[in-house]
Amino acid sequence: MAVRRKRFRIEDIESAAAPADDDPPFHHEIMAELAVLRRQMAESFSGPRGDGVTPELAAAKAVLESYRAQIAQCEKLKIELDLIHAAINRTKQEIAVLHGKSFSGAEMAKVTGELGAVVGGTEEATQQILAAAEAIDHSAGMLAKVASPEQHAHLTEDIQERVISIFEACNFQDLTGQRISKVMSTMKFIEHHINVMMDIWGGVDAIKAHAPVDVDDRVGDARLLNGPKAPDADGHASQDEIDALFG
Numbered sequence: 116m117a118v119r120r121k122r123f124r125i126e127d128i129e130s131a132a133a134p135a136d137d138d139p140p141f142h143h144e145i146m147a148e149l150a151v152l153r154r155q156m157a158e159s160f161s162g163p164r165g166d167g168v169t170p171e172l173a174a175a176k177a178v179l180e181s182y183r184a185q186i187a188q189c190e191k192l193k194i195e196l197d198l199i200h201a202a203i204n205r206t207k208q209e210i211a212v213l214h215g216k217s218f219s220g221a222e223m224a225k226v227t228g229e230l231g232a233v234v235g236g237t238e239e240a241t242q243q244i245l246a247a248a249e250a251i252d253h254s255a256g257m258l259a260k261v262a263s264p265e266q267h268a269h270l271t272e273d274i275q276e277r278v279i280s281i282f283e284a285c286n287f288q289d290l291t292g293q294r295i296s297k298v299m300s301t302m303k304f305i306e307h308h309i310n311v312m313m314d315i316w317g318g319v320d321a322i323k324a325h326a327p328v329d330v331d332d333r334v335g336d337a338r339l340l341n342g343p344k345a346p347d348a349d350g351h352a353s354q355d356e357i358d359a360l361f362g
Contacts, residue, residue, distance in 0.1 A: 165260070183220050202315050202316060205312075206312050206315055206316070209308045209309075209311055209312045209315075210312075212308055213305060213308050213309075223301075225297070225301075226238050226297070226298050226301050229294040229298050230294075230298060231292050232290075232294055233294050233295060233298075236287045236290055236291055236294075237287060237291060239284075239287070240282075240284040240285070240286075240287035240288075240351075243280060243281075243283075243284040244281050244284045244285070247277040247280040247281045247284070248277075248281070250273070251274050251277045251278065254270045254273045254277070255270075255274065256276045256349045258270040258271070258274070259271055
């Protein structure tokens with residue numbers, strides 16, 4: 116007969132505390148809770164969409180893209196402002212050149228003096244030519260009345276001297292041409308720099324778009340005085356057309 120071994124008290128306590136299966140109590144509940152926590156943590160960092168973008172991150176990205184677009188616009192605006200600044204500086208330089216060499220100082224005084232000399236020389240030559248023509252007319256009339264050879268010779272010499280005086284007076288056109296050439300040189304200098312300024316701001320067409328309407332505010336006879344036209348100017352009547360008008 117086999118002898119039954121006496122169980123110790125500690126063995127009875129351990130046998131009573133051990134579960135029936137290998138899993139500890141509430142294992143499934145604990146694992147389920149951990150799964151819920153894991154899912155909540157994943158959604159908090161990667162969002163419910165599972166694309167790695169949370170609503171906060173999406174909003175931050177949208178703000179960042181907006182800032183980038185504004186920075187790009189500011190860069191374009193800076194480029195345009197730099198172009199305008201450069202154009203203004205170039206225009207200032209051209210104006211400074213015109214002011215220093217044309218519109219003030221000795222150059223403009225020279226232009227004014229040359230134009231004054233042209234007017235004065237033309238008037239003086241005209242007076243001299245008219246006086247000589249009157250003297251020639253008078254001497255020719257006297258020549259037809261005198262009979263003595265001495266008076267005839269004297270009047271003939273007087274007429275010749277008056278003719279020479281007319282030739283001398285006609286030399287004014289040479290001096291006038293030289294003076295006008297100096298004035299034209301200055302005008303071309305001004306025209307060149309004005310054209311440069313117009314090119315800086317887009318050319319002639321761009322300037323014409325801002326030109327004011329040309330209104331003739333003259334009244335009375337002044338409205339009818341337009342001065343002599345150039346041969347190739349619009350509305351110029353040739354001598355043949357004038358002759359045809361008078362039949």
